[in-house]
Structure formats: structure tokens, C-alpha cells
Amino acid sequence: MELKLFNTMDRRLETFKPLTPGEVRMYTCGPTVYNYAHIGNFRAYMFEDLLHRVLAYFGYRVIQVMNLTDVDDKTIRDSRAQHLALKEFTAKYIEAFFADLKTLNITPAAVYPAATDHIGEMIRLIQTLIDKGYAYQAEDRCIYFSIDKFPSYGRLARIDRENQRSGVRIKNDEYAKDAVADFALWKAWDDNDGEVAWDSPWGKGRPGWHIECSAMAMKYLGPTFDIHTGGIDNMFPHHEDEIAQSECANGCQYVNYWLHCAHLMVNGEKMSKSAGNFFTLRDLLAKGYSGREVRYVLLGAHYRKKLNFTFEALDQARETLKKFDALFVRLKAVTRPGDGKECGELLADADAAFRTALADDLNIAEATAAVFLLQRGANSQLDSGNLSQAGAQKLLAQFRNFDEVLGFFRVDEAVEAVIPPAIAALAEQRLAAKKARNFAEADALREQLKAAGWLVEDIPGGFRLKMLD
Template sequence: MIQIFNTLTRQKEDFIPLHKGQVNMYVCGPTVYNYIHIGNARSVVAFDTIRRYFEYKGYQVKYVSNFTDVDDKMINEAAKEGITVPELGNRFINAYFEDTKPLNVERATLNPRATENISDIVDFVADLVDKGFAYESAGDVYYRARKFPNYTQLVHESLDDLENGASDRVDDGDNAKKEDPIDFALWKAAKPGEISWQSPWGLGRPGWHIECSVMSTKYLGDTFDIHGGGQDLIFPHHTNEIAQSEAHTGKKFARYWMHNGFVTVGDENEKMSKSLGNFVTLHEMNQREDPQAVRFFMATTQYRRPIQYTSGNLQDAKNNLARLQTTFNNLNYRMSDAKDGQDEAIEAQAKQQQVAFETAMDDDFNVQNGIAAVYELAKLINVYLNESTVAETTLVNLKTLLSTLLSVFGIELTDEETADEEIQALIDERLAARKNKDFQRSDDIRDELKARGIILEDTPQGTRWRKETND
């Protein structure tokens, strides 16, 4: 059984879905005013990997991840560029899909936008006002945080500490409108020239927190299985989501809360963020690095742990991925001389590594132990491939298992290209030179191919080639 560390209870719990065989999960998406950086991408990859493991285990997953396409940052950036907020949003929503596709991120079942759900947001806020959980003040609408029982249940801090923190995040103008500094905005009155929608409180736009409450419950129901996002969203965003959602529905909101760790940079492991200016966009990263290596780098660290972004750590991921690709290529190469039949003892050993993989992943998606099992599987495969005879059915089954387990990490190994006539002719010439003891010509051919990025490997089964990787 899968166990999940629930931020709400701060302990691992057996995952029991509301509906047998079905997982309903909501993951907070980006505010689309710029390209996402790799800190944002970490959350995308972490929860895509979690989703993939649920699917590997046979669950049907309904995965909803939103776009915040109206807020202060978007309004300011659109004004700066002299375009509309929707134009800005469309540009970076398209960029999000273009940048995450090379990382093999599965499309969400739904990607709702805040601006597509304004009427639902207005109705939701109006209900909170009617119930006394919210109040209007000079065109804004605020939520009465103290009115909600156990408001601090997710953050596990005292209300006084949260109040002190809240006073640092708002200006005096906002505080003047509030009954209490801890209260938060559900609806914001529009300033002249800003994008706005009509509401019972005048022209305005939604607050950030209310968007996710409306879209998650609209598409997944009043109560759903998993709500995910970065650790920085625990407070205030997810704390406020619980308060406003449960006040509105009278039901438990999300049953399991999952939060991924940050991407850190530098010797002091500083969190990567746009506000600190220490970020690298995924758009830039995809242009200078192999996106599959970036995916592998992120997907093979357990989601709750921080990822330290360094060139050395990224290079380690590249090297490990290249070794797995070589194993895959070796499997393909030995297909040509494999015998009919099956080696059940080898497949039984491979099954043990699959069990080890599942045991690790069932333990709160421990991908580090999971990928260790995959490495052991690759080691087993490489030893078997060095045998003088191998069984075709076993090779097919080993290849399928290796591919299946790596697909949980979002990694798709590619079938090696067939050598073109020119390369094969040089390989054949080298073999002939070696047979004739013309070792100088043999070495010259090896050096010529190496200069072209082709590495030759002499094996008991013959000479094969592969493209050089940037180690």
C-alpha cells in the first residue's frame, strides 16, 4: 500500500482514495507573467512523477493544475509591455507547455484559468459573505480568519506568530481596510484602467487564494484526495484555501496535503526564486542542456527533499542517464544473436528489483531508493548481456521492465540508430585491418570515428558503436 506524508498531520498515512481505483489530485500551477524557472519546474516534475507512479499502480488519475492568469504581477507586467493581461497570460501559458513538454510532463486532465471561472468565484465569495465568514470594505472583500476553527492546522504555528508575519506582508492601506491584520483578500476592488469584472461589491478581480478553492472544488468535488504544491505555499496560500473552502462547503477540503522541497543554489543553499534574482528559467535550461537529463536530475530526488542545483549535480545525472541508455543500447544489440527461449532465473532476479522499486516508491514516493533499484536492474542486465548466449524472450522482458520503471521518472530511452553505410564501412574496414594485423590502420579508424563523436566498443559479440556523451 502507498503511504503518503500528510503535511496536515505531519506523519505518513496509508493512501486510501475516496473512490476505489481513482485518484483526484490538484496541484497549484504558475502565475503566468514570465517563464517558469527550474524551482517552479521542480514542483511540476515532482507531482508528474507521483502521478505516473499512481498510474503505474493501476489508478485512474484526474489531475487538475491551474493557471493564475490575473494578479498584481500580471497587471504590472502587462502595463509595462503595453499589452493586455490576457495577451500576457496567453503568451506564457503557451510557453509553459512548450517548456515542460521536452521534460516529458504529462498534460493535466484539466488546466483551468482563473479568468475562465470568475462567475463561480463571485458566487463563492458571496456565499462566504452571507455566512459571516467574509466582509466588504471599500470595494474589497476580506475573509475573517479568526472565525474559522483551527485556522492554523496546516502550518502548525500559533495564530499570534501568523499575525506578526501577516503584518510584514501588507501595507498600511490594506490593514486600514481590515478588521484584523490576519484577514486576507477574497476580492480586490479595481483601480482605474485595471482589468476587472462586475460583482456585488463593484468592479474588481479575485484574490489569489480564492481562485484555487473555486477551481479545485469545481472540477474535483467539495472533498478530493490530494492537494499538492511547493513548501512555500503552506502558508498563507494553502492555509487560506482550507479556511475558505471548508467554510463554504461545510466539508473536509483535501484529505492528503503534499509539499515539495525547494531548488537551492550556491554554497549556502539559498532558495531559488524570482524575487531573489538567483533563478534560471526552464526555457533557458532547455536550450543549453538535454531536457531528459534535467528531468532525470529533478525526478530522482524524493519530492520533500531540497534539490541543490549545481553543474556537478546536473552532470552526475547526465552520466547516470547515459549509463542507462548504454544498457538499453546493449540490450538492442544482443537481440541480433539471441537464442529462442527464456532464462527464468535471470527474470526472477529482475523481478526482485521490481519489487524493491515498488517498495521504495510505496514509501512516500522514495525515488532515490527507487532509482537505486533500477541501477541494480541495469547492473543485472549488463552482466547477463556479457554471457556467451542470451535468450530472446528474456531480453525482450528485461527491456520492457527497464523501460517501464524508467517511465515512472518520465524517462524514455531511445532505440539506438542503425549505423549508416559510411560508419559501418569504416567499422568493417577496421575489423579487416585487425585481422590482417594492420593495427595502425585500425587505430586510425578508431581515432577518426572518435573525432566525429562515435565511440567503438569491442565486445565478445563483435564491435558496436554509440554516440559520445558530454561527460
């Protein structure tokens, strides 16, 4: 089955063909470690994790590199405000970032290069651009890339350069979307940098943000690699600048497939501190939600569509995952003999639908629909009493297989709540009343169980108890 991905560069679905058969080299834009990552950041990291898992699911060996931006305008600004050395300041947020990745069950990258550990590579790349005539030192002692020397600048973001002012320079790492201008590769030291500086052939200073990713991607993945990802906000200027400096330095195409995810919204609005809808993962954990519940919500929309985050969605995720846990417990308890053929068609249909959906540009909605198809079918077979132990084990194996991509099930950890003897006794009394056709007493006992926090469900041959929230 061919895997098709939407290449942002060409704005179309394309069949994925890696440079090296069976292997994918992928660069994903990581955090700028000046604060805790927020759920908007994790929407992008979750999309990249889904991509990584799908590639592995289709049999590829994935070499993923995710950078850590530990020197830029913001890290310097905030470290100085807290009177901390840059490394000491960023270490706290790097540690927190890795803890958050673990909480969300995000697949580790092969390498997490930090910008401050690769200054030498950046200096050499900048020197190559100067030697080839693509970069120059201005009167402010900074080194700038000349976009006029790269005619295809703006192709990724569809920037129309007609009538743009030539020779305008921008020193800041981030700038307005319409500010097409020469951008800083190396920033000459000034008082705002404090003690953050490195020696270079052009004087003391530090790298610009954009050159960092190019240098680290080239070191670990080579001059041309398969996939580069990030949020749609990274497309311009960051990714556009990466392409320009990398292709000019190396004389070859930088990346074959560009993938970008859309923004995360909160209750239909853009997330911001001023709007009071800004959340880190830690904020959600403090409210009692789990990492897998957050993961479920962050995977809830196709990566190229805006994801609307709500607390109602988190509550729904909790209920949905509880139902899957209950199903896994029921499947593990099946002891009926048989060869499992009774669920062969159900398994084949769900597996095929899941794979087909993922192959269509990571269509997570259709993939999840296939999972629910299997859930409904499994419950139906359990309720009928016709499911064999072999069939139940095959169903559990298929859910484990799905979880290689989804990452939010706990198939082998799901356990039934311990039922107190008094609750079990009430349920038995209700069953006896129902068999005696004393429905009024049966209903009263159901309500008594509900008041005690338990839901009783009728199943063939008996009942099932579930703990309520």
C-alpha cells in the first residue's frame, strides 16, 4: 500500500518515496526552551509523533532529528531577566520538555541537538555562504543572507516578491509575514546579549535562529533529506530561510517533502494568555487529566485542519478510554474454547480500513473510525457469548497493533475495578428480582447501586458492574 503525504511545497498529495529504500530521514522543529511548552506546541509535536509512528507502521526505519533552540532572542532576554546563565536557565525547560514528551507517550527522536552545542557547524556554514557570495557583513557587523541571490526565495510560503524593497535587513529572529528581507545569519554582540557570545571570523557574536536548524539538519541528515515538518507558523520566515541558506550552501535540494500542521484553537479562539485560554501540559495535569487523555484530544483532528481544544473534549476522551479499558478487561476474561475464526472478517475489515486511512495523508478520523468499528464488533461478539478465547486474544492483538500508531491505549494495563462484596450482593439481589419478574424491586436496587457509585448492565447469563465517576 502506497503512503501518500501532502507536500506543502507543491500543495498536493504525493506518493512518498524516500531517498534510501526502507529508511526515512526526518527533521522536526523542536522547542525554544525559554518556557514550558504549551498545548499549541504539543499539537505540532503530536502530529510529528503520528507521522513517525505511521512511517514505522509501514515498515520504514525512521531517523528523526528534533532540535532544541537554546540560544535566540527570547532565551537570552528571559535568562538575563532572571539573572541566570543561559545554560542554567534553559536546562530547566529542557528537562521539563522531555518529561512532557514521556507523559504524552511521544516516540523519542534519534537525536535532540541543542543549538549551543553546534556553533562550530554554524560558523562553517555561514563562511561557506560568504565564500559563495550569498552572504555579506553589513555596517552593523552582522552577517546577512542576500535573498536577491536566491531567485526562488518565497516558493514554499507563496511569497510574492514583486515590488518588495530590496536591501532591507532584519536582525530579529522572528519578523512579520510580509517582511521579505535579508535575514541575519550571525549577530554581532551588543549589550543586550550579556555574556552570551562566541568568537567567529567576523567578531564576537551569536547565530541567528534560522541558521541553527540548517546546520544541525545537515550534520545529522545530510545536505538532502526526506521530510521536514513543523507548525504552519514556521513556514515563513523560518523554513523559507532554511531552504535559501541550505540550498545555496550545498547546491542541491534541501528537503523532498514539507509537512505542516494547522493551529490549535481553544474553545474556538486563538490561544493567548490575555484571553485566559493559555495552557501548558502541566496545567492540564494539575486539573486532574492524564497524559493519554490529552494525547487522545490532540490527535482528534487531521493535522492540516485546525484543532479545537476544549475541556469537554478531554472529559469525552476520559469516558471513551474507560470504555476501551473495560473492553480489554472483558476480552482477557474469555475462556470459551474455539479457534477464533468467528472474528476473522471483523479483524480483516478493521485492519484494512485502518491502514488505508493512514496511507491517505495520515487520515486520523478514518483510522479512528476503524478502531471504533472493531470496538463495536468485539462488544457485540462478547454480548452474544459466541467469542472464543482464541478470538478474544486476536482482538487484543489487533488493538495492540492499532496502538503502535495511536499510543493512548493501555491494553495490557487495563484492570477491572475491585467490586466490594456488598455491591456484588446488591447486584445479585437485583438479578434474582428480575428473574422473579419483580421489576419494581429490580429498578429500586439498580438505583441503590447507582447511588453507591456503580452502574449495573445486563449481559447474557448475568450482569456486569462498572464504577461511575
